[in-house]
Amino acid sequence: MLQKGVLTEWTEKEGIDVADEQSVRKEEERRLSEVLKQVELRLDKELSVLGERRGDVVGIRQEFWDDVRMNFSDATELGETWTSIMQQKEILMERERSHRVAFEAVEKLAKMHDNPYFARIDFAEDGCKPEQIYIGRASLVGDDGETFWVYDWRAPVSSLFYDHEPGLVSYDTPEGEIDGELTLKRQFVIRAGKLKHVFDTDETVGDDILQAVLSEKSDTSMKSIVATIQKEQNRIIRDEKHRLLVVQGAAGSGKTSAALQRVAYLLYRFRQSLTPDQIVLFSPNPVFKGYISRVLPELGEANMRQMTFRELIEARLGRRFQVEDLFSQTEVLSASEGTAEGAARERAVRYKGSEHFFLTVERYFDRLENEGIRFRPLRFRGDTIASADEMATQYYSIKASEGFAYRAASLRKWLLAKLAAWADSQLDQPWVEEAAELADDEEIQRAYVQIRRGGGFHEDAFDDEDRMTDALKKRAVEAAVEPLRKAVKSYRFLDAVGTYRELFRSRSLFTDCSPDGKLPEGWEWMAARAEETLARKIIDHEDATPLLYLMEGLEGFRKVEGDIRHLFVDEAQDYSPFQAAYLRRRFPQARLTVLGDFNQAIYAGSQDSGGFGGWTRLMAKEDTAVWRLTTSYRSTRQIVEFSRKILLPEEAAEIRPFQREGEEPRLMRCRDGAQLADTVAADIRSLLEQGHGTIGVIAKSAKECGNAAALLKERLPDEVPVTYVTGGSAELPRGVSVLPSYLAKGIEFDAVVVWDASAARYGQERDRKLLYTVCTRALHVLHVYHLGEPSSWLPQGS
Structure with a gap:
């Protein structure tokens, strides 16, 4: 069997016969040509159908009222007129559906013509002859309905490519387990219908393929990873046994990508019973929502429902109250660092997201069964x-x-x-x-x-x-x-705010409901704060989830979404135990897939939660699986090694870099803000000249970002786009993005420039993970600037 390597670059000194190399390449080019002819034939047919459907739709729209018998003289005629209109409407809707199906088929085939498949396996089922199986993003079946030119990557047999090395293997199907022998694993790089590279490998996905893919420039949207899914990611994607999947993944380990491929797999596997609107994904912010929005359409699937936790709160509380969001809370805590008020607020934030407070509210519900609910007259x-x-x-x-x-x-x-x-x-x-x-x-x-x-x-x-x-x-x-x-x-007679305030008006009531009979540290400050803010119809972010939970509990959780079958939560380490419990109650029938990284728990409300905020306690152990992804694929080895040193040794112990080489991260000191702006502007010009299409300038806070964006726009030519990305931004632009640290989560850039990573800005212990998160956004280049002394968390001498 051929050994691992780039066939187009093999030589005899590596032990490979050049004639064999050329023979394999010619064989694969011939086969690719046959597949592309099949795609072109199918594309011609679908284009013809599309033209017919478009003509039907246009014709019906133009002649809609000509074909309707209009008569309003009496009730009978009015009824017949209405029936005629509805018949025409049904015909139009049916033609529009047919047009949409034809358009989607053409779109899929056009993508397939560019890159029809990425892998081949040769598999002999027990008692059968070997079969060549080519794997791509979508299936391609011959007109006879039996010839499979390409298998969908989600098909059961395709799992052999991701899970097994050549030898005796088996794979699961809905009908049972299939045994046999895997004799060949081959990978391809095909671009614009041309065979660029061929690799034979014993691995899940050969390092050469990964090197080629990971070395590409970033885009403003996340890419599909079906050609580079790793064995551990494939287990997550295809898990049908467990009701709760918890995925702890290092920065850049592909956990979000695996989650999106899991959505695509579920829609394929259960296509007769599962629809995209029965799947909900919670994203960390609107920017991230836009960033991942193209992955599923790229795979030929409609997007699932996407929302942020903020949107869920706003839908119930936003009309009647001024509700603080997570980012505003973060900015307030940052601005009040080192003050007594700031310390008290941070204690409140941590406590009100805790499991202790959730249990207190649950016990409060027990009391409210018999007395204590407040009503509005x-x-x-x-x-x-x-x-x-x-x-x-x-x-x-x-x-x-x-x-x-x-x-x-x-x-x-x-x-x-x-x-x-x-x-x-x-x-x-x-x-x-x-x-x-x-x-x-x-x-x-x-x-x-x-x-x-x-x-x-x-x-x-x-x-x-x-x-x-x-x-x-x-x-x-x-x-x-x-x-x-x-x-x-709408149940406005239930005074949830008044009922919630009562819990902080009475020490004895709170201690009676407390699971350990004790008041939390700083309870008096929390009580005064709740009284003052709620009286002014202002809801602190830390009060929003408990208040919403109490409100919906008093109404009997009438807003539960029982039709949702799968719930995905990204950056799950940022959810407090209280928020996790609320989502479980809000989506009672859903299977959960939660993804995150302990080392990126950057918000005060989640830093005491042990990483996943109690997610693993939501379901029975036998229904729960915990997966760990330890290899970081996003960044070069040098960036991963640099970022690991920011963390505590025990936190960084399991993080492994993929061996993709690049330049060493640079740590640079500036004497003042003017030199910082001048140096960063010059750095950006150089990075753009080197071909880096996406550059992230990341500062700690929104205030710093506004200042940085203004300074850079003054120093860069008009043709260099500089965009200040805020919490309300829906898309990540090309060019230079200036954004606060907490909005960068889950996003990646060709090059990252850290704006002022000084000891003054990143000096607290809680800033360690924030700085780690910021640095791990870089794919190829990381430049860290600081005013005065650098943060003590940064590796020195870099």
Whole structure:
């Protein structure tokens, strides 16, 4: 069997016969030519179909109303007209669906023409002849329906390429295990339909392929990794046994890429029962959402639902409250470093994300089953329709065993009935009569139509005027109380904020609910802070999840998303135990895949959580698998070695660099801000000239980034794009991106320039992981600048 190497570069001194090399290459080029002909034939057919479908859609749209029989003379004709419109609509929708399917087929085949496959395995099933299996991003089947020119990388047999070396092997299928012998593993680099390189290997993915792929320049979007999936990543991608997968991966180990390939695999494996809208991925920020948005479409799959935890909070609390986000909280804590206020706030942040506080709130729920829920009175213009005490009496008259959901729904029904009765009692009140008299033409017309439908305004009617007045009064009352009705329907009568505040108003209540009967350190400060902020309808980020959990618990978790089958959480180490527990309750039926890196736990609320914030306690041990990815593929060996030294030895022990060589990271001192800006601007010009398309200038805070972006724009020519990336940015641009440290997570750049990694900026112990995170964003080049003394976490003498 051929040994590992680049076939186009092998020589006889390496023990490989040149004639064999040429023969293999010619064989593979001939086969590639056959596949491309198949792709072209299929592409011609699909283009023809696409043209027909496009013509159908355009024609139907243009002639839509010509083919509809329009008649509004009576109810029967109106019904027939409506039926005719709906028939035309169904025909148009069907043609549009066919057009979309044809367009997607053409798009897939066009990509396949550029790069139809990346691997070949020769496999002989027990008792059968060997078969050559070519593996690509999508399958290509002959017109006979039996000839497989290319197998999809997600097909069961394709797992042999990722999981096994040549020899006796087996692989799992839905029908059972298949045994046989793997006799060849071959890899290809194909670009624009041309065979560039051929590799034979005994490994999962040969180092030569990885070297070639990892040496490429970065893009503004994440790439698919199907051609370079490693054995340990493949296990994560294809795991169907466990309900909870926890993936601890070093920076650049491919955990996010593996997660996205897992989504693609699940959609392929369960294509009859799983759709993209049944999968949710939580991203760390909007920039990252945009960064990964092209991976699944590149694989021919629609994107799953993506959201940030911030968006989840905003959807429930953002309309009524000013809610602080995680990045604002981080900036506040950074600005108040070294002060008593800052220390107190940080204690509160850490505590309110802890498992201790989650258990305290859970025990508080036990108390609330029997007493203590606060209600908002139902009032209208000073009149109390239902008082808070009446609501409490009505609520607690229902057995606690019925649960929060049933009791809240019953109280809601009672309030709606009470509101309707009160509205009827107001019909003769002066304010109603006045509103009826001031009705506009539109309201009068609606009242007229209502009475006409009821038999009014004909020759035998004698009370039309009175009926009009009554109708206008009733409509006036209904319009006036509609906001109250909506509030009741949306459970606004439950005062979750007031109920939450009670927990911090009473020491005895808090200690009774505390699992160890103790108050946390700094409880008095937390109590005063909660009273002051919540009274002003301001919610600190650390209060948002507990408050949301309490709110939805009082409503009986009516907002749970039981139709979601898979939940993916990236940067999971940044989620507090409280947030992890909330997501589990919000998505009760979902299987969980959580990914993160202990060494990148940069936020105060998650740094005491042991890395994954209690994720592993969410499900039974037998339903849980913990995977570790220790090899860092993103950065060069030199950058990985430099970054490892920032961490504590025990934290860095398992991190292994992939042996891709590059230049040593540079550590440079500047005397002041002006020299820093001048030197970085010159550095950027040089990096761009070297061909680096994406350059990240990373400062610690947003304030520093704003200053850095302004200084660099002054010093760089207009043709060099400098973009200040904020928490609201949705896309990562090409050129120079200036961004704060906490927004860089999960993103990579050809070159990273660290803006002022001085002891003054990165001097605290918690800054160690932040600095590590920043440095590990670089693929090829890392330049670290500092004013004054460098951070003590940085390797010295670099």
